[in-house]
Amino acid sequence: MSDSISTSDKTEVAIVGAGPIGIELGVALKRAGVAAELFDAGPIGQTISWWAPQTRWFSSNERIAIAGVPLLTVDQSKATREEYLTYLRSVVSQFGLSVHPYCPVVDVQRQSGGLGVTTKPGGEVRTWMARAVVLAIGGTDHPRRLGIPGEDLPHVDGYLRETHRYFGRRVLIIGGRNSAIEAALRLHHAGAKVALSYRGETLPEDGIKYWLRPEINGLLKAGRIESLMGTEAVQITSRSVHLRKIDSGEPIEVAADDVLSLIGYSQDKTLLRSAGVHLIDSVQRPKHNEATMETNVPGLYVAGTAIAGSQTSKYKTFLENCHDHVDKIVSHLTGQSVETSREYESQITAQPES
Ligand SMILES: Cc1cc2nc3c(=O)[nH]c(=O)nc-3n(C[C@H](O)[C@H](O)[C@H](O)COP(=O)(O)OP(=O)(O)OC[C@H]3O[C@@H](n4cnc5c(N)ncnc54)[C@H](O)[C@@H]3O)c2cc1C
Numbered sequence: 130m131s132d133s134i135s136t137s138d139k140t141e142v143a144i145v146g147a148g149p150i151g152i153e154l155g156v157a158l159k160r161a162g163v164a165a166e167l168f169d170a171g172p173i174g175q176t177i178s179w180w181a182p183q184t185r186w187f188s189s190n191e192r193i194a195i196a197g198v199p200l201l202t203v204d205q206s207k208a209t210r211e212e213y214l215t216y217l218r219s220v221v222s223q224f225g226l227s228v229h230p231y232c233p234v235v236d237v238q239r240q241s242g243g244l245g246v247t248t249k250p251g252g253e254v255r256t257w258m259a260r261a262v263v264l265a266i267g268g269t270d271h272p273r274r275l276g277i278p279g280e281d282l283p284h285v286d287g288y289l290r291e292t293h294r295y296f297g298r299r300v301l302i303i304g305g306r307n308s309a310i311e312a313a314l315r316l317h318h319a320g321a322k323v324a325l326s327y328r329g330e331t332l333p334e335d336g337i338k339y340w341l342r343p344e345i346n347g348l349l350k351a352g353r354i355e356s357l358m359g360t361e362a363v364q365i366t367s368r369s370v371h372l373r374k375i376d377s378g379e380p381i382e383v384a385a386d387d388v389l390s391l392i393g394y395s396q397d398k399t400l401l402r403s404a405g406v407h408l409i410d411s412v413q414r415p416k417h418n419e420a421t422m423e424t425n426v427p428g429l430y431v432a433g434t435a436i437a438g439s440q441t442s443k444y445k446t447f448l449e450n451c452h453d454h455v456d457k458i459v460s461h462l463t464g465q466s467v468e469t470s471r472e473y474e475s476q477i478t479a480q481p482e483s
Contacts, residue, residue: 131160132196135360137147138166138255138256138257138258139257139258139259140165140166140257140258140259140285141158141163141164141165141259141260141261142158142162142163142164142165142166142258142259142260142261142262142462143165143166143167143168143234143244143246143259143261143262143263144165144166144167144168144262144263144265145160145168145185145234145237145246145263145264145265145266145400146167146169146264146267146350146433146435147167147168147169147173147174147221147228148169148173148174148175148176148177148265148267148433149173149174149177149193149195149217149288149433149448150195150265150432150433150434150448150451150452151167151169151263151265151432152167152173152174152195152196152217152220152221152226152333152435152453153195153196153452153455154263154265154432154454154455154458154459155167155221155224155226155228156195156196156220156224156226156371157196157455157456157459157467158459158462159224159225159226160463161459161462161463161467162218162469163311163459163462165226165227165465166227166228166229166259167226167227167228168228168229168234168246169228169229169230169232169235169236170230170232170233171230171231171232172230172231173214173217173218173221173228173230173240174213174266176269177191177213177332178210178214178216179288180210180289181210181288181289181290181292181315182210182211182291182292182310183209183210183317184209184210184289184311185206185207185208185209185210186206186207186208186209186213187206187307187362188340188413188447188448188449189207189383190207190208192203192316192448192449193208193213193448193449194216195220195452196220196224196271198216198219198220198223198379200212200213200216200235200326202376205424218453222425224398228474229248229250229387229431232248232249232250233248233249233250234246234247234248234249234400235247235249235254235399235400235403236400236403236404236446237262237264237400237403237404237405237419237429238403239426239427239428240258242258243258243259243260243428243445244258244259244260244261244428244429245257245258246258246259246262250384252474259331260432261428261429261431261462262428262430263365263422263429263430263431263458264400264401264404264406264415264429264431264432264435265428265431265432265433266396266397266400266401266433266435267324267396267433267434267435267436267437268395268396268434268435268437268438268439268440268446269394269396270394270396270397271287271394271395271397272288272390272391272392272393272394272395273287273390273392273393273394274390275390275392277362277363277364277365278364278365279365279366280390281367282365282366282367282388284367284386284387284388284479285365285388285390285391286386286387286388286390287389287390287391287394289308289312289315289316289389290313290383292315292319292470293319293389294317294390295316295319295321296319296320296321297320297321298321298322298386298387299321299322299324299384299385299386299387300316300322300323300324300385300386300387300388300389301322301324301325301326301357301370301383301385301387301388301389302316302323302324302325302326302388302389302391303326303327303362303370303388303389303390303391303392304327304389304390304392304393305325305327305328305329305332305333305336305337306333306336306337306391306392306393307337307338307341307379308333308391308393309325309327309389309391309392309467310338310341310342310345311336311338311341312389312391313325313345313346313348313354314341314344314345317353317354321387323326324351324355324385325354325355325356325357325384326357326360326361326362326370326372326383327357327358327359327360328359328361329358330358330359330362330376331358332345332346332386343403355383357381359374359375360372360373360374361373361375362390363380365388367425368380368384368385368425369383369384369385370382370383370385370388370481375469393440393441394439396413396435396438396439398413401415404423404424404426405424405426406424406426406431407424407425408438410438411440412437412438412440412441414436414440415431415435415438416435416436417430417431420457421457421460421461422454422457422458422461423461430458430461430482431471432451432454432455432458433448433451433452433454434446434447434448436451450471456468464483
């Protein structure tokens, strides 16, 4: 199908990514009287939407609330995926933000009169002109790959799905941090026969939410979840996974109906690269001015977890320590000091991979 090209639309600020930080920025700009359009490649809150049903945030509600709108839950517990997505919809509706869901931004280039933002919803290419563009694109676009044969077979997945579908299935989970441990526990309780393969001889001391650790250790010790510590996967077939003991090289074959590879996520660099943003460090994070959030491309900013690139096993950048990006960007764009800062300091310094 050939692409049709529509003429330019205009806005003051184009926000790429309608996750929590993109939405919080949209509200802040609206309050400052600055016109903004939000674009997301998927639904709003796409990153949260792919979490397994009923997954809870580990951050407390006040730390993941945005734009000063309280996040309340029916039982005062940490919000679930569903509660948070409902919350995001209500914030967008409450402030009447202009959001374009399922509208990926495929390029940002300087043009006369500002920055040209190329969107591609379906096959239609449409260019918006903006005075400033903020990339609030997150950093968890793709599950990390194992790099072994069989990884693209249909029963191999980088995401935990609705737990009901695993009932009665033999599931091999690869990974040893939060996502893998949470999946192992949930699937065990949902009636799957779970085996856990992790490279270390023991689970990482600092890589697991403290409330999950006693239960997973107990179930592994009792053999109710099969422990395959000190192993790495070398090949996946339609019926089994071939592992190798890392210390001895001894091969192990484990029968599996489903394989979950939960070893973290990586950031899609395509847009950052095509926009000309300098990427630095081993995680290829976008270089930016920490006082203003502006990148090396004038008028192009980054916000939220996007600043951290592809985070490795110890995540340091979370929603809860990104709220100040919003203040910095609005202050820089309007020339007025904006201070919506929280009543608390983020207590997170480093948290395990999710
Ligand atoms: C299971 C799990 C549990 C987690 N729990 C916590 C927690 O308790 N506390 C915490 O702080 N963090 C947690 N995280 C991390 C959490 O997802 C992020 O902190 C949060 O989503 C970051 O918000 P953000 O707005 O920076 O980015 P995101 O929420 O990732 O939003 C980025 C948005 O940009 C969109 N996008 C990307 N590229 C484009 C493009 N080219 N065009 C248009 N749109 C684009 C995406 O579709 C997405 O909607 C968890 C993550 C996982 C996987």
